Amino acid sequence: MTSGALVLIDLQKDVLYSRPVLKALAEETKVVENCAAAAGHARDIGLRVVYVKVLRRANEADRVVNDTDLEAKLRERGKSTPMTCVEGTEGAELVDGLRVLPEDLVVVKRRRSAFNGTDLDWLLRRLGISTLVVGGVATNWGVESTLRDAYDLGYNLRVLPECCCGFNTEDHDWAVQRIFPNMSRVRSLSAFREATSADEC
Numbered sequence: 173m174t175s176g177a178l179v180l181i182d183l184q185k186d187v188l189y190s191r192p193v194l195k196a197l198a199e200e201t202k203v204v205e206n207c208a209a210a211a212g213h214a215r216d217i218g219l220r221v222v223y224v225k226v227l228r229r230a231n232e233a234d235r236v237v238n239d240t241d242l243e244a245k246l247r248e249r250g251k252s253t254p255m256t257c258v259e260g261t262e263g264a265e266l267v268d269g270l271r272v273l274p275e276d277l278v279v280v281k282r283r284r285s286a287f288n289g290t291d292l293d294w295l296l297r298r299l300g301i302s303t304l305v306v307g308g309v310a311t312n313w314g315v316e317s318t319l320r321d322a323y324d325l326g327y328n329l330r331v332l333p334e335c336c337c338g339f340n341t342e343d344h345d346w347a348v349q350r351i352f353p354n355m356s357r358v359r360s361l362s363a364f365r366e367a368t369s370a371d372e373c
Contacts, residue, residue, distance in 0.1 A: 176370025177301045178214035180207050180335070181224045181286055181308025181315055183270060186256035186263030188309060194339055198309070203337040204269045206361055207307050210335050211270070213365045219373075220299060221276045223266060224286040224308070224318070227259050234282050284317035293325055303328040303370045306356070307335025312347040319355050329356030330373050332364055 188198045198204065211221045228234060232255065237243055257264040272278065279292045286292050296304075304327050308315050315336050322329055331352045338344030352358050359373065367373045 175301060176214075176218075176303040176305065176373060177220040177222050177296060177299075178210055178305045178307070179222045179224060179286065179292075179318070180211065180270075181306070181318055182226055182310070183207060183223065183267050183308055184225055184257055184263065185265055185267055186261075187226070188267055188337075190254075190256055190263065191339070194310070194337065197339075197341070198337045201334070201337050203307075203309065203335060204267055206332070206334045208269055208271070210305070210307060210332060210361060210364060213367075214305065215273070215275075217368055217370075219305065219370060220301065221273070222292070222295075223270070223272060223276060223278045224290075224292070224314075225264065225266065225278060225280055226257050226282070226314070227264055227280050228255060228257055228282070230258050230260070236283075284314055285321045286314070286318040287321040287325065288317075296327075303330065303373060305330040305332060305359075305364065305373050307332045309337050311336040311338035311344040312351075313339075316347050316351060319352065323355040330359050330364070331356045332359055332361055334361040 189195045214221050277295060279286060279290050281290050304322055306315060306319060319329060333348045364373060
């Protein structure tokens with residue numbers, strides 16, 4: 173039994189590489205390399221590593237298009253939100269540079285939060301996990317949504333900003349500086365790598 177887990181969100185090829193701006197930011201911030209380093213250290217100190225993947229069915233049966241300003245603008249231009257991370261496609265796979273070991277958990281989600289409609293909470297509680305160290309993409313989408321749900325579920329939270337990447341630096345910085353401190357402890361990657369247990373994270 174372990175009391176902590178590293179949860180890495182949406183580190184998939186379509187998520188990181190289908191948008192040129194996000195791809196450039198991901199490469200600049202070295203988010204994949206940082207997440208890989210965090211995963212290696214997490215295993216070394218006995219934390220479970222959890223990869224969360226967003227997957228969509230090819231027949232679009234689970235596609236939800238909410239009535240938002242963004243969708244309205246796209247409709248005006250005769251466009252719609254593109255389908256990404258479709259089950260069975262290369263784009264849905266985790267990016268190169270991450271190692272998924274047999275003892276790691278892979279959780280599939282359909283919406284923003286890693287807890288929405290998934291068995292993540294059940295798995296974590298079954299393993300006796302009460303502290304989550306979180307990273308992934310995008311900072312103010314999948315990561316923030318997951319943190320909000322985890323906070324309401326009573327988990328102790330740590331966020332590694334160097335293991336997160338947003339669609340732009342402004343949104344990333346806003347989440348890290350103004351949102352995350354209200355729900356979690358914000359930790360540098362170097363501080364995390366000095367921890368020797370979940371209690372020290």
